Amino acid sequence: MTIPTATYRIQFRNGMNFDRAAAIIPYLKKLGISHLYASPIFTATTGSTHGYDITNANEIDPAIGGREGFDRLVQALKAERLGLILDIVPNHMAASLENSWWKDVIEHGAESRYAHHFDIDWSRRLTLPFLGTDFEVALEADEIQIKADPATGKPSLCYHDAHYPLNPCSYADQEADLLETTDKKCIADIHSRQPYRLTCWRDASHDLSYRRFFEVTGLAGVKVEDPEIFEDTHGLTLELVRNGAVDGLRVDHVDGLANPKEYLERLRRETGPYCYITVEKILGAGESLPADWPVSGTTGYEFIASLSNLFVDHDKLARLQAAYEATTGQPVDMPSQLREAKLLMADKNFAGEFATLLALAMKILGEETGKPHPDEEKIRTALRELVVSFPVYRTYGTKDGLPPQSDAVLAKVVNTISAGPNAPDADALSSLQRILRSGEGQTAQEFRTRFQQLTGPLMAKSVEDTLFYRHNMALALNEVGAEPLPHPYSVERFHAEMAERLAQQPDALSATSTHDTKRGEDARARLYAITEAPELWADAVKRWQSMNAGFKQMLDDGSAPEPAVEWMLYQALAGAWPRELETTDRRGLQSLEDRFAAYVEKALREAKLRTNWGDSNDVYEDAVIGYARKLLSSENQTFLKDFARTLVPFIKAGSSNSLAQTLIKLTAPGVPDIYQGSEGIDLSLVDPDNRREPAFEALDAQLAAIGDKKDETAKLKQRLIANALDIRRAAPELFGAGRYLPLKVIGNGAECIVAYARVAVDDALIVVAPRLSMRADVDGGLHTVAIDLPDELAHRKYMNVLTKTDVEFGRVLDGSHVARDWGLGLFHRC
Template sequence: MLPLATYRLQFRNGMNFDRARSLIPHLKNLGISHLYCSPIFSATSGSTHGYDVVDCNTIDQNLGGRAGFDRLCAELTAAGLSVMLDIVPNHMAASPENGWWRSVIEWGERSPFGGHFDIDWQSKLVLPVLQDSYAESVNEGTVVLMRPGNAGYLALVHAGLAYPIHPVSYEFVFRGFDDPVGDQLVQAAREADPLSSESFHDKITQILAPSSSCRRIDAFLTRFSRNAAQMITLHEMQPWRLLSWKEAAFHLNYRRFFDIDGLVGLRVEEPAVFEDVHRLTFELVASGQVDGLRIDHIDGLADPCQYLSRLRQRIGGMRYLVVEKILQAGERLPSDWPVNGTTGYEFISASGGAFVDRKGWDVLGKAYADRSGGSIDLKHEEEVAKRKVLQENFGRELHYLSRLAEQLLGPDASSGDLKTALMDLIVAFPVYRTYGTKIGMSPNDVSLLGLVLRDAKEQSDRSFSSLLEALVGVLDGSTAKRDDTVWALRRKFQQLTGPVMAKAVEDTLFYRYNHFLPLNEVGGEMVPKADAIDEFHRLMSRRAQTGDHSLSATATHDTKRGEDARALLYALSEAPDIWLAAVERWSAMNRQWRIHDDGHQLQPDASTEWLIYQALAGVWPSVDLGKPDATADLTSRFLPYLEKAMREAKTHTSWRQVNTAYEDRIKRFLSGILSPANTNFLDDFASTIEPFRRAGVVKSLSATLLKLVAPGIPDFYQGAENGDFSLVDPDNRRQIALDQPDEMGKQALIATVLRLRNHCRAVFETGTYTPIRISGEGSSRFLAFMREKNTMVTICVATMISQCFIREKRSNEPVLEMPSRILSRTFKDAFSGRAVRLTRHMPVWDMMQESTFTLIYADGEKN
């Protein structure tokens, strides 16, 4: 059975299984059917999100362990709720805390887990964990040889993490140690076998059990660590090398999650690895404790369709299964994926655009361009960002691809030319990736590659045309044999285009171009469609026709801001003149806080100041100026956001090359404008934001109603039912408080519609979707549609552009063009219970009465 509605809960940061149990009555009252859990498997120490898994087959003790999870599931079952679990098949933590990874470090490719991770074993495993070079770290004493804790092995230890040395190197370590204990350790190492490493570790532990032996060994290892030449030789003997993280982009030989060095890719395309990674997941599904799965980063896998087919076979056809997949404009999920849908970013994009007043958006854009130095070509800026990301973040991956291509195309194709041609193809990609397999590519993917080739040729030097054609011929299988090298090139190419798109657009351009922040959202487009309401209808009609049961999300743990913050910011487009006049006032008021940089330019620049005011507006309703330290609390929340925004933009600073002086100037500006003494600005800001806040409430309630009634499964992010005015993570992953009054009416709306949805599930799950035409002046301010199944009919009308900034009454009232076949039915208002009789041309205000939205339904036989 499909979920009625899901509720995403972020474990960690104060949320554990016991606290989750206390939320069950609240979820039950809302009408939620599935608790949608963030990853619960054992993760690195101090993890705030759980995607850095260290053990796929144990439940994190910090959350309550297996026993705590069992208690949670039992209480959920008793309350009639189920669990949907977020799992991470693409990667694990590249940390010695991860037993599989620790084994790979100790034994290299001979480890029983050497094939579990996506490592290029043609060179030593690179571990980018140092601040400086290995030699400098040894001299500074930040890398030492020791027996960590009571571990049964020797390791090079840095920053509290132990990297086990290969047993073959024990003989080198103890060759100058004239002590029987050393001889015993060397003998144990000679007999060691990677398939029984625990036995080896047990022997080491037994040998060092006497305290006197421990003291002698520890003292010797301390002396050994002070000998730089010995430490360098020992390092060279390992199947890995410790490297500065600053050099990682050019030397790493394992696939990462995006460009995060601490997350290493898994090879779940291998059957044995697939089974090892999912052992506990399958157990939880088989026991009935887990009823649905969310697959993280499906685009990272070598063969998503193969993976999903195996997964579906193991969990059964009735389990709810969705994938985290960013669909670009016009893109659809591959039809052969056996899933119920996506995690719903396309719903955020489609519904969000419909809440924007396009004329107001244009006015804001012109003003932003005037202030920030002129309009820009977004397509060109995207291309520039992709090239920068490829060169600075994915240099090693690009080199590996060019090496494979050279093997296939021959020595006439130089490595440099191949890198340039590959870069041109990746830059031209309009979507995250293609889904070719070892056999070849689907006709749709071949067609897509043809478009990419055309665009790449237009942007490239003409001399590269033949090389681009040759590369595409290999990728699409039209000119190359089916062999391992062809598959390796196709696989690695497909696993790279997605991270480049994500890092260049979502994590660069979306923080660099600040015209209208609410559209700079995961899976979104920075330019709203002129026919945004029609686009929403098209997406929902397609969902209904194809049986797409994707989540309908309005916020996730990865969105750039909370759903109510975004709704408020949509309202800026309704009154751009008010907003722009305010920005001019605030900029003048806060001039004293701007600081000259070394080039005598005032910071923040106009674009960054524009970003600050918009982002502040989005979170402002969560600030109670009447409370002590209110602005201090806001500042502590806003500074991490601002730091992230600056570094992701990569204009003046970045994660890899932090410009501390620049960041400090911007942070001092923020702290200054939010100082309690800056009352003129704070009071003006608060009064200016108030009408936008009211307009945002209208939009937020409409967005909530749309996701409750439109095709798809309504998804709620933790705490959003009380108003979600958060910033990007870590702000949106803070502890949630559910004891707040329902001032917005959001909880009541959710509970009312979910009761109706539960009463007549068929119409919401498999009913048709019919847009209702609205005519008359102001018709574009509303969105309406009908769902129909057998004798059940529902009609939803939502306000997209609020009345908060409209001062005169319009004469030509908008009307709903109702289908003739339903006019004889008597409808009931889902909220008031009043009877509603429809007319062919139904005035919107008659339908809504005193509200800004309505949902009516008719059940049973026609009158």
């Protein structure tokens, strides 16, 4: 297996196609990238902006160049000796009429060849919740008619531009008459004879007959645990791996699968031992990747969490919390807020999935006793408590029960629930634990699988897509894979996590930005600094609230925006503010305003407090978005000038954090993953903002024009990447099997430095990175510290990788030496 030196993530679609990607390969080569890391390339729904809504897993999407374009890209990569990693999506496909498999299932129901390719409950008719209202209402309004499908000429139930095929048995030889009917009773009768029923989209949360991806009704779960279905869905993927076009695979949402271990073992057998495989897997606090999965590791969200913890000033979080509470007028109670968000998911957003679980539990318990279980409400309460109390995405039980690691997780959850204030009936909870641990039979296995496929989405939607938009104290910590509850942290803990990373998954991806992160890595780096200066930030928010008070509106349900949202708006804007933006630049302000307004709408709806995606509160949204737009009006100069002036120290600290976290990503255990454009300055907001195509021509020109160390941060970051990746290419063993050795920092301000070495036989690399730079400005930082070098590192000559000059160290590495060169140090033994 060839382990990548560094990967570069490309988002296809939105202007990016195979030929466009091929054109930037020379630039990626100069940057030091070893593998292009592609978003899904298989045919997706028309107009897809991301490619995860696949309609044909065995065709390369013509919209981005098709097979011919793909082959040209592969040829161009091989010419430069670069590899290719594909993002594959085994868990789901588009529940779209463009998907021929799905359309065949709609037409033929359980008799379709593909009926069991999708995770469908065939004990009832297939629900298709794609109407804007109830079927009867839509029919009465003449929105549903019988028309010929333009693609096939066959009769179909037509709803606007969608043609749902009719089962041939439902109309026999009446095709001609059927196409001429406008009789509503006849249409209703035909609908009742279909293997499906058209329903309102609002019914999906409580009445859905197929497993979906999270809350996305348009993505239907696929049963890849079946060997035949695995083959049907992976044919082209395996062909591309076996013919050498593809060197690695990234498995999307592995926790959505019925049996991730079994799937990965089959994938490994089919791809062979040399395919580099990583999995998208969110690791909870203290959780590790199952050791028996045949993969190189995760896609790196836990690495982002480690970096976030490292750069946040945990000593001052309490002061920031106090300021936030004073501004909002409400106490911060994260455990309660998390529980509230999870209960919302269990009771509403995933009500249907929960009802299925409850029905399975009652069936199992009834079969055991030979009669219906008398305490359904007790079982319901216990099951509800169990699903909302899980601290990790899921366990990994199979037909044989739970493996030891998963059993320990379940036992800890049950013990916590039993001792908590919301403890359910002990016997009911014990019964559910027993079924999950060792319940035998098909129904118990199904319960175990469904339970495990629910806790992950429930966790993700509760934390990442609800709590992170409700709790706005420190937006830098509201990131995918982060621990939502406050906790102590230290440089020593960071070192321990990196040592553990080296031991458990040394070849995993190390990310700082992805297509799913809540904001770009440089926006996050800047916002870390707010935790260092809580009073400065709080005073600024008070000023800005006063300056912009005239933009607020008082609605029937309260002020818009409310204080918590104001705090969020100013902090999010601080992260996204371009450092070069002048307050008089009308065009620049307008561009930022448009991007920011889209972010605000998403943030309000994801919070699910006064508006949401299903029932939008237009009056409230318009008021808050209007407030956000007025903030950035070129006429609002008093605020804009104060805002830009206040950001100066945060921007400076953010630049230091940006370079430091980049340096760590490039040298710590793992394979550095660079998200498109983030080798420059990435101040993007949440998707779709972070999926915009970067200005590759400008990045290429910038790399070619890099000069001395006085270049601005964007060039320094790009140069740091290029120089460090030169070393990674030249010394792969140093970064793969090389030891991770924490280095002791001594002197005033030592807490503002993180230092470590990577050590292999006859090779070593010393890394010195700043943190808490606003505190360092007071305490002296690098100028007042020294790094103690152990015998194996001391009295040696090194090359300064950043300046390409040689230097010799004795027993210590003087921090002032590092301070002269970009404020960070990277030294490779000569």
